[in-house]
Amino acid sequence: MATIDRKYIVVGGGVAGGYAAREFVKLGLQPGELTIFSKEAAAPYERPALSKAYMFPEAAARLPGFHVCVGSGGERQLPDWYAEKGIELKLESEIVKADLENKTLTTDKGDVYSYGTLVIATGSTFLNLADFKTAGADAKGIYYLREVHEADKLVDAIKANKGGEAVVVGGGYIGLELAACLTINKIKVTMVFPDPCFMPRLFTPELASFYEGYYENKGVNIIKGTSVTAFEKDDNGHVSKVILKDGRTLDSTLVVVGVGAKPLLGPFKGLLEEEKGGIKVDASFKTSDPNVYAVGDIATFPMKMYGDTRRVEHVDHARKSAMQAVQAIKAAEKGEVVDEYDYLPFFYSRSFDLSWQFYGDNVGETVHWGREAGTPDSKFGAYWVKDNRVMGAFLEGGSPDENKLIAKVAREQPSVNSTQDLVSAGLGFASKV
Ligand code: FDA
Numbered sequence: 356m357a358t359i360d361r362k363y364i365v366v367g368g369g370v371a372g373g374y375a376a377r378e379f380v381k382l383g384l385q386p387g388e389l390t391i392f393s394k395e396a397a398a399p400y401e402r403p404a405l406s407k408a409y410m411f412p413e414a415a416a417r418l419p420g421f422h423v424c425v426g427s428g429g430e431r432q433l434p435d436w437y438a439e440k441g442i443e444l445k446l447e448s449e450i451v452k453a454d455l456e457n458k459t460l461t462t463d464k465g466d467v468y469s470y471g472t473l474v475i476a477t478g479s480t481f482l483n484l485a486d487f488k489t490a491g492a493d494a495k496g497i498y499y500l501r502e503v504h505e506a507d508k509l510v511d512a513i514k515a516n517k518g519g520e521a522v523v524v525g526g527g528y529i530g531l532e533l534a535a536c537l538t539i540n541k542i543k544v545t546m547v548f549p550d551p552c553f554m555p556r557l558f559t560p561e562l563a564s565f566y567e568g569y570y571e572n573k574g575v576n577i578i579k580g581t582s583v584t585a586f587e588k589d590d591n592g593h594v595s596k597v598i599l600k601d602g603r604t605l606d607s608t609l610v611v612v613g614v615g616a617k618p619l620l621g622p623f624k625g626l627l628e629e630e631k632g633g634i635k636v637d638a639s640f641k642t643s644d645p646n647v648y649a650v651g652d653i654a655t656f657p658m659k660m661y662g663d664t665r666r667v668e669h670v671d672h673a674r675k676s677a678m679q680a681v682q683a684i685k686a687a688e689k690g691e692v693v694d695e696y697d698y699l700p701f702f703y704s705r706s707f708d709l710s711w712q713f714y715g716d717n718v719g720e721t722v723h724w725g726r727e728a729g730t731p732d733s734k735f736g737a738y739w740v741k742d743n744r745v746m747g748a749f750l751e752g753g754s755p756d757e758n759k760l761i762a763k764v765a766r767e768q769p770s771v772n773s774t775q776d777l778v779s780a781g782l783g784f785a786s787k788v
């Protein structure tokens with residue numbers, strides 16, 4: 356079979372793949388130069404919608420409403436957009452083999468493509484409870500969420516279980532967002548996770564206690580400090596009971612799992628330098644092979660602000676890293692270089708009527724300001740202070756302008772004389788930076 360030649364190939368049609376396409380077009384792309392491969396059936400879309408508006412009982416988000424780049428206020432890239440720009444978008448097409456020496460990729464259909472420059476944007480995949488050796492993890496009725504086809508299955512399960520009960524395994528992003536979605540759909544939720552509080556990788560116990568109280572008020576039952584050891588199945592192989600390590604048993608025919616993600620290296624595993632589980636890149640997202648870039652969840656990149664290397668599994672970085680890589684590729688063609696990637700970490704979540712944003716680094720001492728945990732009214736937030744400088748800032752319920760203020764704090768890392776000043780000034784501190 357003849358090899359199909361392309362100037363550029365992007366493997367992965369998720370968030371980073373979609374933003375890479377936009378940047379190629381913006382910087383000048385000739386028809387036929389770019390092919391994007393995605394194992395999904397849908398053109399690149401804004402993945403965060405899946406654990407939020409996609410699950411709403413009414414006016415739910417559906418494609419094509421949230422194709423990239425609506426999440427950043429850009430033009431919606433429908434499949435026709437790719438065709439108009441002369442981009443070949445190969446959906447339901449997985450790259451199963453990569454030969455970096457000969458610069459070729461092989462699809463699951465056996466087609467062989469060669470590239471001048473390759474961008475890897477294969478993202479992450481969810482951890483499966485089978486990875487933790489949980490007995491019965493293959494039972495029907497257990498759902499995970501990464502891609503839109505999985506979201507569709509979960510939507511059907513939610514409809515079938517209205518008025519019933521569900522167990523949500525995991526107290527991180529997926530656990531919190533989906534527990535809220537199930538509750539809004541009138542399903543009684545019990546959450547189970549081994550941590551002492553919600554989302555300890557970011558929340559302090561004080562922050563977590565507010566969100567836990569809010570969820571409990573909405574009727575969510577929270578079981579902390581234990582995990583699932585087994586699922587019992589009925590005669591049809593459908594989950595019927597959830598067995599916990601602490602000896603408790605929960606009756607449930609619907610289980611939703613969010614116990615973390617891992618980078619999806621797929622056919623690129625072992626072919627490039629790796630670090631922290633991802634593909635190691637420089638400040639322009641170039642890998643150890645000069646013809647290959649890696650962006651989004653998969654990339655372990657230099658974090659200029661903090662002088663270390665990190666992998667970030669969030670959408671803002673997926674967008675920006677893709678844009679940075681394409682700018683670097685186009686600049687290199689002209690013998691130029693781009694400025695180093697200088698990323699300010701930005702994480703956010705929305706559930707029920709809640710909406711928080713965090714910028715920066717959650718290191719050092721945490722200073723909480725605003726309402727006491729569990730009391731209604733008014734905003735609240737936190738600053739993280741290290742060596743007398745504010746390194747990170749968190750705000751619940753901020754307006755767009757207020758969120759910009761805390762982003763500025765995290766970027767500028769102002770010095771503080773006393774943490775007590777931060778407690779009393781609250782958001783007022785950010786407005787003076
Ligand atoms: P992404 O996973 O988006 O895309 C990878 C693509 O590559 C997929 O389409 C995959 O099928 C494809 N692929 C993989 N291997 C392939 C192969 N060999 N051949 C062809 N195609 C291949 N973040 C945030 O900041 N705020 C939020 O609210 C949320 N919400 C959220 C909800 C849910 C349900 C999930 C799963 C994730 C989030 N995130 C988030 C995280 C965010 O969505 C994530 O960081 C980005 O999607 C990462 O973008 P990538 O393009 O790197 O991977």
Ligand code: NAD
Nearest residue numbers: 525526527528529530548549582613614615616668703704
């Ligand atoms: P996570 O790392 O946020 O949370 C995993 C949770 O599972 C933690 O609470 C952990 O303690 C718990 N856990 C681990 N092992 C367990 C076990 N055996 N039993 C029960 N609980 C266990 O990961 P996630 O929530 O699964 O999210 C998956 C990916 O999607 C991540 O990359 C995340 O960044 C991304 N995501 C992000 C957002 C957002 O940014 N708003 C929203 C949804 C998903």
